[in-house]
Amino acid sequence: MSESHDNQHAHELTNVPDPAVVNDLYADPGLPEHQWRPTDVDAHAEKRAERQVATLFGLSAICTILFLVSYFAFDIGDDPDVVGGFGASNLFLGLSLAGALLFLGSGIIQWARKLMADHEIVEYRHPAASSDDDREATLAALNAGLEESGIGRRPLVRNSLLGAVGLLGLPAVVALRDLGPTPSQVEKNADYPGAGLEHTLWAKGVRVVRDVVGTPIRPGDVEIGDLFNAEPETLFNGGEDGEPLEGLALQVGKSKGAVVMIRMAPEEIIPGEGRENWSVDGIVCYSKICTHVGCPISLNERKTHHLLCPCHQSTFDLADSGRVIFGPAARALPQLPLAVDEEGYLIAQSDFTEPVGPSFWERG
Numbered sequence: 001m002s003e004s005h006d007n008q009h010a011h012e013l014t015n016v017p018d019p020a021v022v023n024d025l026y027a028d029p030g031l032p033e034h035q036w037r038p039t040d041v042d043a044h045a046e047k048r049a050e051r052q053v054a055t056l057f058g059l060s061a062i063c064t065i066l067f068l069v070s071y072f073a074f075d076i077g078d079d080p081d082v083v084g085g086f087g088a089s090n091l092f093l094g095l096s097l098a099g100a101l102l103f104l105g106s107g108i109i110q111w112a113r114k115l116m117a118d119h120e121i122v123e124y125r126h127p128a129a130s131s132d133d134d135r136e137a138t139l140a141a142l143n144a145g146l147e148e149s150g151i152g153r154r155p156l157v158r159n160s161l162l163g164a165v166g167l168l169g170l171p172a173v174v175a176l177r178d179l180g181p182t183p184s185q186v187e188k189n190a191d192y193p194g195a196g197l198e199h200t201l202w203a204k205g206v207r208v209v210r211d212v213v214g215t216p217i218r219p220g221d222v223e224i225g226d227l228f229n230a231e232p233e234t235l236f237n238g239g240e241d242g243e244p245l246e247g248l249a250l251q252v253g254k255s256k257g258a259v260v261m262i263r264m265a266p267e268e269i270i271p272g273e274g275r276e277n278w279s280v281d282g283i284v285c286y287s288k289i290c291t292h293v294g295c296p297i298s299l300n301e302r303k304t305h306h307l308l309c310p311c312h313q314s315t316f317d318l319a320d321s322g323r324v325i326f327g328p329a330a331r332a333l334p335q336l337p338l339a340v341d342e343e344g345y346l347i348a349q350s351d352f353t354e355p356v357g358p359s360f361w362e363r364g
């Protein structure tokens with residue numbers, strides 16, 4: 001049997017197409033004839049394209065300025081509804097920033113399509129790692145590209161692009177203002193108690209009540225080893241004016257005022273300096289908000305009086321002023337000083353003596 005007959009037989013058996021047949025069927029057609037663009041052959045068309053690109057960059061700059069104006073013209077929250085429940089602030093900020101990016105992107109695309117060099121190249125596949133020669137060639141091509149982009153020769157395009165890109169950084173800078181207001185400003189301007197980070201709803205004489213139901217607690221209700229989730233009674237009766245809190249005031253008051261209360265044998269308590277009278281018959285009370293990043297804590301180890309945060313396992317010793325004994329929290333759980341009122345219910349002696357929750361820049 002001849003060799004070619006053997007090969008043909010092998011291809012039939014394995015179903016692998018004969019390379020010679022494939023090459024005949026799919027011969028490389030090569031590149032089609034290059035079509036010059038109007039801007040390559042007509043100086044007027046080139047100038048027109050240049051003006052179009054500059055106009056797009058100019059529109060981008062105008063949109064960025066509109067963004068800045070909108071940012072200062074409308075107060076978030078107090079701005080009028082414009083359409084479909086969108087406030088003027090959100091609407092104009094969104095539209096102007098979208099316009100700035102859209103016009104800038106369109107200008108760059110038009111510049112590349114109409115004015116930059118229009119070479120057709122063929123690039124063959126090669127191993128992933130580039131050789132030194134290839135790298136040098138790439139660098140040379142990059143430099144040639146920069147040269148051919150005409151960025152040096154076309155000051156109108158270059159300057160309008162620089163203006164548009166430069167202005168685009170400003171929205172990010174002015175948006176830094178939204179990191180505020182500072183906690184003390186919140187405290188000063190808010191129209192409900194305990195709005196800032198420094199203070200909570202707790203105050204002298206405020207009763208400690210059960211979470212959810214709001215009923216007051218007597219020391220006799222708390223067994224040794226029990227853990228109570230509790231809140232300030234102000235949440236339910238609104239304090240001096242008697243109006244129950246609602247809306248934002250309720251949410252803020254509840255989230256910052258939440259406490260855990262446990263009872264242990266009085267002799268197990270190691271009172272911190274000045275905290276000798278902060279417990280009642282072995283009952284101690286701490287903020288429920290982890291001082292790491294603010295998760296609510298209530299995993300209690302009865303025997304050790306350790307309170308564990310489920311988020312990152314910070315562990316606090318409730319017998320020892322809420323000291324951190326493990327985990328990433330950097331400071332002790334704030335302790336609420338307790339007392340008993342004339343009717344025998346547990347009350348706070350004062351607000352917390354330090355801010356609750358994670359540390360923040362004005363804490364000191």
Ligand code: FES
Pocket residue numbers: 290291292293294295309310311312313314327328329
């Ligand atoms: S929030 Fe409690 S340990 Fe991180």
